Amino acid sequence: MRLARSAPLLLDLARGEDADRWPGEVVREDAASRRTYAARCALAEAQDVVHGLGPGGGPVPLPAVEQGAAMELVSAGDDVAACWRDDPQEAAALVLELTAGGELTVDEVLDAAVDAEVVCGLLVLDRAGTAAMSDPSTAAEQCLAAVAYFARAVTLASVDLD
Secondary structure, three states: OHHHHHHHHHHHHHHHHHHHHOHHHHHHHHHHHHHHHHHHHHHHHHHHHHHOOOOOOOOOOOOOHHHHHHHHHHHHHHHHHHHHHHOHHHHHHHHHHHHOOOOOOHHHHHHHHHHHHHHHHHHHHHHHHHHOOOOHHHHHHHHHHHHHHHHHHHHHHOOOOO
């Protein structure tokens, strides 16, 4: 639970350290993110026009263009993370396939995959905290299971496909 509570703060500290160590690289990645974000928004707008989905298109409100672009990136990260569990080489090929169109960058997809693995690990730790009250051995097993998610997150964070 302490890890789950401190993760956002530690992530902000790590980002600050990255900016201090590699300012040029951080600026390059930020520029690439803005460019691909705009491309994802344009693609989402085009899909809305093609499918004729307007503001009153159904009982559930449709996501805004920006939300659709963000959902596309999260979905790509989830797909890569799921594929990485079984076959890292196939996952690397999937990353390159997802980025071939120019709407996403390799770094964005890998970062989204890291986020997916970290969230899964934190959810397992949350269940471990709940289980610790009634069954400490189950809680310990779940903590060990969370390690695999964090290890994959670290591996994905260090992948260099360029």
